[in-house]
Amino acid sequence: MRRRSLLLAVPAGLLTLAGCGEESSDKDKVGASVSPEASPDASPKVVDGPLPAITGGTKFGEKPVVAKGSGKPSTDLAVKTVIAGSGATIAEGDWLRAHYLGQIWNTAEVFDNSYDRKKPLVIQLAQGKIIDGWRIGLAGKKVGSRVEMAVPPSLGYGEQGQGGIKGTDTMVFVIDVQETFNGKSSAKGKEVPQDDVALPKVGTNTDGKAPEITVPKAAAPKKLVSQYVLEGDGEVVQATDTLLLQYKGVLWDGGKEFDSSYSRGQLADFPLQQLIKGWQEGLAGKKVGSRVMLVVPPDKGYGDQASGEIPANSTLVFTLDILAKM
Incomplete structure (x- = not known):
C-alpha cells in the first residue's frame, strides 16, 4: 500500500528532517495505487x-x-x-x-x-x-x-x-x-491516578473533545516524562510503528496551545520514527487505546531552534490518544 508523503498532513514542526519521503507498507493492496x-x-x-x-x-x-x-x-x-x-x-x-x-x-x-x-x-x-x-x-x-x-x-x-x-x-x-x-474519537482506557503535583494534569474525558492540560507553576522537568492518563489494553507500540492519534500540545511556560488535532477535527497518522525524540521515546512501549501525557524537554524536542509558535529552548506538554497502529 503506497502512502502519500506525510508532509502533506503533518502540523508544522512535528516531523524531523527524516520525514521527507514516502513510505510503503508490506502487502496491503486496497489502498495501493488508486x-x-x-x-x-x-x-x-x-x-x-x-x-x-x-x-x-x-x-x-x-x-x-x-x-x-x-x-x-x-x-x-x-x-x-x-x-x-x-x-x-x-x-x-x-x-x-x-x-x-x-x-x-x-x-x-x-x-x-x-x-x-x-x-x-x-x-x-x-x-x-x-x-x-x-x-x-x-x-x-x-x-x-x-x-x-x-x-x-x-x-x-x-x-x-x-x-x-x-x-x-x-x-x-x-x-x-x-x-x-474520526475527529471525535477518544481513547477509552482505564483511568490512572495523577498524583505528582509537580507534573501537569490531563483531563480524562472520553467524549472526543480536547482534554484540558493544567501545567503547574513549577520548574519544568529536565528529563522526558511519559505517563498514562488512561491505560488501554491494546497492542504495545513499537518504535517502528505508524500510529493513528488524537493529540494536543501546550508550552510549559504559560500553557499556550501550539498544536492540536482536535482543533482541526482531523486525526493524525504519523510514522513514529519521523517524529521528535520525545514522541519516539515516550510512546514506544505504551499500549494502543491509551491516553499518554508527555513532558518533552528541549533536548528531546526542538532544542535551541524555534519552530512555528514554539520558542527556542521550550519544554512541551502533550496529551496523546493512541487510537490504532497502522
Whole structure:
C-alpha cells in the first residue's frame, strides 16, 4: 500500500528532517495505487448483486472462502451486508480498522488478505487514500458488519490495473469492519491516578473533545516524562510503528496551545520514527487505546531552534490518544 508523503498532513514542526519521503507498507493492496482519475460519476450506482457465495469461514472475523463469480459481473458497484453489525455508522472520511480478503471475479484467485497476516488494515475512507469501491461501498455501514462487494475496474484500479490485477478484472472483497475512528474519537482506557503535583494534569474525558492540560507553576522537568492518563489494553507500540492519534500540545511556560488535532477535527497518522525524540521515546512501549501525557524537554524536542509558535529552548506538554497502529 503506497502512502502519500506525510508532509502533506503533518502540523508544522512535528516531523524531523527524516520525514521527507514516502513510505510503503508490506502487502496491503486496497489502498495501493488508486486510479489516477477520480470517478467520473460523483455518485456511482450501487446495486445488490450479483455476488459470489461465501462457502466457508462464514463467521465475522473468520477468513472467508468465496466461490468464483458466475456469469458476467455488474458494471456497477455491487454491495451486500452479509452480517449486520450494531456499532457506529461509518462515514466517508472516517478511518476504519478491518480484516479483508480480495479475489478476482472470474478466477477466484485470491490476490490479498489480511487474515493470514493477522493484522487488520487501518486506512481512511477518503479519495486518494483508498479505492473508490471501498470508499463508496462502506459508507453508511456499521461497525461489526461483514460486507461483500464486487468492484468494477472503474472504481478500483482503472484500465491500468495494479500488480497482478488486470484493467478488465472485477475484484470481489469480503470485509469485516472492526472499528471506526474520526475527529471525535477518544481513547477509552482505564483511568490512572495523577498524583505528582509537580507534573501537569490531563483531563480524562472520553467524549472526543480536547482534554484540558493544567501545567503547574513549577520548574519544568529536565528529563522526558511519559505517563498514562488512561491505560488501554491494546497492542504495545513499537518504535517502528505508524500510529493513528488524537493529540494536543501546550508550552510549559504559560500553557499556550501550539498544536492540536482536535482543533482541526482531523486525526493524525504519523510514522513514529519521523517524529521528535520525545514522541519516539515516550510512546514506544505504551499500549494502543491509551491516553499518554508527555513532558518533552528541549533536548528531546526542538532544542535551541524555534519552530512555528514554539520558542527556542521550550519544554512541551502533550496529551496523546493512541487510537490504532497502522
